[in-house]
Amino acid sequence: MSIEVSNLTKKYGDFYALDDVNVSLPTGQLTALLGPSGGGKSTLLRIIAGLDTADHGNVSIEGVDATKLPPQKRNVGFVFQHYAVFKHMTVAKNVAFGLEIRKTPKAEVKRRVGELLELVHLSQFADRMPSQLSGGQRQRMALARALAVEPTVLLLDEPFGALDAKVRKELRDWLRRLHDEVHVTTVFVTHDQEEAMEVADEIVVINQGRVEQVGSPDQLYDEPANDFVMGFLGEVTRLGPVRLRPHDVEVAVTPGHAGAFPGTVTRALRVGFEVRLQVELDPEFGSSDPVSVVLSRSHARSLDIELGSKVWLTAAIGAVTVPAMVAV
Numbered sequence: 167m168s169i170e171v172s173n174l175t176k177k178y179g180d181f182y183a184l185d186d187v188n189v190s191l192p193t194g195q196l197t198a199l200l201g202p203s204g205g206g207k208s209t210l211l212r213i214i215a216g217l218d219t220a221d222h223g224n225v226s227i228e229g230v231d232a233t234k235l236p237p238q239k240r241n242v243g244f245v246f247q248h249y250a251v252f253k254h255m256t257v258a259k260n261v262a263f264g265l266e267i268r269k270t271p272k273a274e275v276k277r278r279v280g281e282l283l284e285l286v287h288l289s290q291f292a293d294r295m296p297s298q299l300s301g302g303q304r305q306r307m308a309l310a311r312a313l314a315v316e317p318t319v320l321l322l323d324e325p326f327g328a329l330d331a332k333v334r335k336e337l338r339d340w341l342r343r344l345h346d347e348v349h350v351t352t353v354f355v356t357h358d359q360e361e362a363m364e365v366a367d368e369i370v371v372i373n374q375g376r377v378e379q380v381g382s383p384d385q386l387y388d389e390p391a392n393d394f395v396m397g398f399l400g401e402v403t404r405l406g407p408v409r410l411r412p413h414d415v416e417v418a419v420t421p422g423h424a425g426a427f428p429g430t431v432t433r434a435l436r437v438g439f440e441v442r443l444q445v446e447l448d449p450e451f452g453s454s455d456p457v458s459v460v461l462s463r464s465h466a467r468s469l470d471i472e473l474g475s476k477v478w479l480t481a482a483i484g485a486v487t488v489p490a491m492v493a494v
């Protein structure tokens with residue numbers, strides 16, 4: 167394991183920002199720390215980086231106890247959302263900075279910077295100033311700078327958070343490809359479940375200072391450990407005593423299905439190739455909220471469903487369900 171975090175606790179006054187956190191992050195993987203705002207993701211990342219200290223617990227990096235090591239001795243590279251670039255230096259100089267302060271020979275610096283700029287697709291911008299780059303290009307420069315000193319671990323705190331949706335998406339794909347080429351153990355913080363699902367090999371879900379679940383994107387989606395994880399990783403609706411994904415609700419237009427919940431379609435919205443329904447259950451079965459259902463367009467068409475249709479709902483065979491928190 168590249169990073170081992172054990173029994174980590176961090177308090178601010180009486181408030182537990184991290185509460186006995188234990189995680190092992192494997193070498194060479196791209197791991198996302200995912201969770202809602204204020205959950206403790208950045209605090210964990212900063213403690214791994216050595217920028218913050220824990221009240222209790224240990225951090226080891228590549229088998230070395232790093233708990234008391236200063237950041238510069240941990241061999242980690244980091245990139246934050248609003249990365250402090252050196253505005254008065256060219257792109258190439260920014261990337262060279264870490265190597266130069268380590269007194270790397272000039273020829274070696276030149277070679278390495280050339281390689282890195284190629285890796286992040288910025289070779290043609292080597293002599294520009296950072297202000298002449300787009301936000302996405304600047305973040306790629308920041309990544310090249312972090313990678314320059316060959317860290318064993320790369321830590322990224324919402325690296326694409328400040329960028330618009332399209333650039334974010336491009337950088338996400340690019341980060342995945344970069345990681346496939348370089349294989350440096352990478353941990354990135356995000357509150358965006360889609361970003362985590364698309365990019366990460368492994369996701370650590372953090373909420374209220376605790377780890378809710380660790381697993382691959384598929385594991386988390388298909389076998390959520392609890393209601394929180396299920397809700398955080400995708401849309402969830404309630405059908406009687408269980409909560410499940412809207413596309414896992416089976417719809418029939420005739421009665422007679424064992425355990426089916428009868429109801430009426432109160433909303434039908436076509437979104438691309440899907441049809442999204444809201445179904446108000448009959449009062450004797452009803453929770454207060456309507457059930458959300460997602461069908462493919464062709465399926466909705468074959469059932470001939472429209473506003474006001476009477477339907478019977480069941481959980482599809484093999485559906486992932488968790489018990490609903492509230493009593494029926």
Ligand SMILES: Nc1ncnc2c1ncn2[C@@H]1O[C@H](COP(=O)(O)OP(=O)(O)OP(=O)(O)O)[C@@H](O)[C@H]1O
Pocket residue numbers: 178183201202203204205206207208209210355357
């Ligand atoms: N220096 C501090 N003093 C007091 N409370 C703090 C301090 N730093 C963080 N906290 C609190 O600790 C909790 C965790 O913060 P943290 O930044 O780790 O959350 P996060 O999951 O990264 O959230 P976000 O996605 O909003 O960045 C928050 O409730 C925050 O208010």
